[in-house]
Amino acid sequence: MRIQELRVEHVVIGTGAAGFQAALRLYQNGETDLVIVTENLYAGTSRNTGSDKQTYYKLSLASGDLDSVRTMAEDLFLGQCVDGDQALCEAALSSRSFFRLTELGVPFPCTEYGEFMGYKTDHDRGRRATSAGPYTSKLMTECLERSVKEKHIRIMDQMQVIRLLVKNDTVYGILCLDKKKKEEASYVLIWCQDVIMATGGPAGMYHDSVYPVSQLGSSGIAFEAGAAGKNLTEWQFGMASLNPRWNVSGTYMQALPRFVSTDQNGMDEREFLMDYFEKEEEMLSMVFLKGYQWPFDVNKIFGGSSVIDLLVYQETILRKRKVYLDFTKNPGNRNIPFERLSAEAYDYLKQAGALFGTPIERLRQMNEPAISFYQDHKVDLYHEKLEIAVCAQHNNGGISTDAYWESRIHGLFAVGEVCGSHGVTRPGGSALNAGQVGAVRAAEKIHLRKLHEEKKTVSVEIEQALREEVQEFVKLPERAAGSMPAGELWQKAAMRMSAYGGMIRKQETLESALKETQAELQGYLELVKHPAPHQIPLFYRLRDMLISQKVYLFAMLDYAKSSAGSRGSALYTDKDGKRPDLKLPELYRCRLDQGAHGGIVQEILLDGVECSAKWRAVRPIPEVDYFFENQWKAYRDREKR
Secondary structure: OEEEEEEOOEEEEOOOHHHHHHHHHHHHOOOOOEEEEOOOOOOOHHHHOOOOOOEEEOOOEOOOOOOOHHHHHHHHHOOOOOOHHHHHHHHHOHHHHHHHHHHHOOOOOOOOOOOEOOEOOOOOOOOOEEEOOOOHHHHHHHHHHHHHHHOOOEEEOOEEEEEEEEEOOEEEEEEEEEOOOOOOOEEEEEEOOEEEEOOOOOHHHOOOEOOOOOOOOOHHHHHHHOOOEEOOOOEEEEEEEEOOEEEOOOHHHHOOOEEEEEOOOOOOOEEOHHHHOOOHHHHHHHHHHHHHOOOOOHHHOOOOOOHHHHHHHHHHHHOOOEEEEEOOOOHHHOOOOHHHOOHHHHHHHHHOOOOOOOHHHHHHHHHHHHHHHHHHOOOOOOOOOEEEEEEEEEEOOEEOOOOOOEOOOEOEEEOHHHEOOOOOOOOOOHHHHHHHHHHHHHHHHHHHHHHHOOOOOOOHHHHHHHHHHHHHHOOHHHHOOEOEOHHHHHHHHHHHHHHHOOOEEOHHHHHHHHHHHHHHHHOHHHHEEOOOHHHHHHHHHHHHHHHHHHHHHHHHHHHHHOOOOEEOOEEEEEEEEEOOOOOOOHHHOEOEOOOOOOOEEEEEEEEOOEEEEEEEEOOOOOOOOOOHHHHHHHHHHHHOO
């Protein structure tokens, strides 16, 4: 075993769109003594995910659409449990961040006169959404990476961050496992002034997931170090294909495909949606609306489009069947009664020139690249059915931060999905904007701190204590003496999380899931088999995942005990609640949150082995003095100009 050391001022963890942007903003501000640390340069959600028309959300920038920073901030704030100062930042910096991406080469479409037109996305009152196609975030990441490399910003690849070095709520460095060394465990200890985490959401927690396999997250190291979790209960779940993992939103639904289920062997095929609808046109209109309203939303289960998610969940989870989308035939294998569809569905399909044919023909008319994506992944929608399930897609919660995206740990910032800047609901595409804005704010705070504060120093005592901590931590794999392979325990834990911490939650099963997770974590070294050198990355990764599961399950259980009611993408079973439809199981009986808790944020702290919850009021949208001379003076004071 060997431990190498190095010292830099700034560390960025992660090479997605948020991480690369954070490094670029630091560099732009003159903070060039930095390094980007990544477990795999080509992994992660930004580079490996998308949808039929992956959305980026920003201020309206075309035609006569009326918009303002304040209006956009208020719309973000309406998502419930959103801190107003962060909403204002995300609105104010959306145009600046968007234009930065266009200048770097992201091909967002515009009119011949240079207007960046938009469209309406979910939870959006205007037309702020734009897209560069199915691979918007991939294109962003590639353009940002090119700019990073042009500036010769150092990237340390194959470095798995396994611990944050924190004392007295201050970060002093990180400990990495060098995955390039296969023969023996090799570590790199990096001392630094600050750390920007851009590690994405803790996607590895769930078995049923639309996240790319390479997206696992590292939230556990932040919780273990003392960072607070915020809105951890708030995930987004939605229908997605399983192979490849991809959201079946937008035109995949608006093309009106056939929903069929089979047994586990692919036999006993049947269409099942019409068992729950009185009229065919009602069912078709609900399927169409899933394109706009793709995430599961408990507010849309009573006579709304999210009943489709419940029906798919019932087939796959409760009945243990497989569900497929079939684009080769119309539902019921007959002509679509277009004239009887809802006005919204009919008008859209008419304007798109898609009032004809089969689902695949309509999909080709409206969005042929959506077909090409699956062809690129060896799936021919012209001839094959597409297996789907309701999957975890995005974590609206995450690490709690202030308006500069800094956590309660001095010098530790969280940007991108690892940060909990979103609330219960959010406009589609706002996550991409939030990651870019968070990068700007974190880099700005680091620069301002350097201008106005003394440089942080590590005392001899603290450095010695942290070295001793590192020496003990790297011995953990040697002490593992169990019989269960880490991969087996991972599979068990992930399936448990999907079953009990997914979109349907019961207080009783959350309690048992939390108890099992805590037992596995506390007895980790007695449970997990001693890892060979090449298995050490999974050894640490599984430990991080179990810590995350523990904190998230605690948050969900605390919320369930609060009797706040179902909200967002989570249905909390309530025997005294209302059932969406008499044909649906008792499991779906629930009581909807009426918004009374929308102004309250739940925060979770892990202190050793114990979790605690705190509920606080949201920070309101700031009331700013916009008198120019006053703000100009304040700006000069901040920048020392």
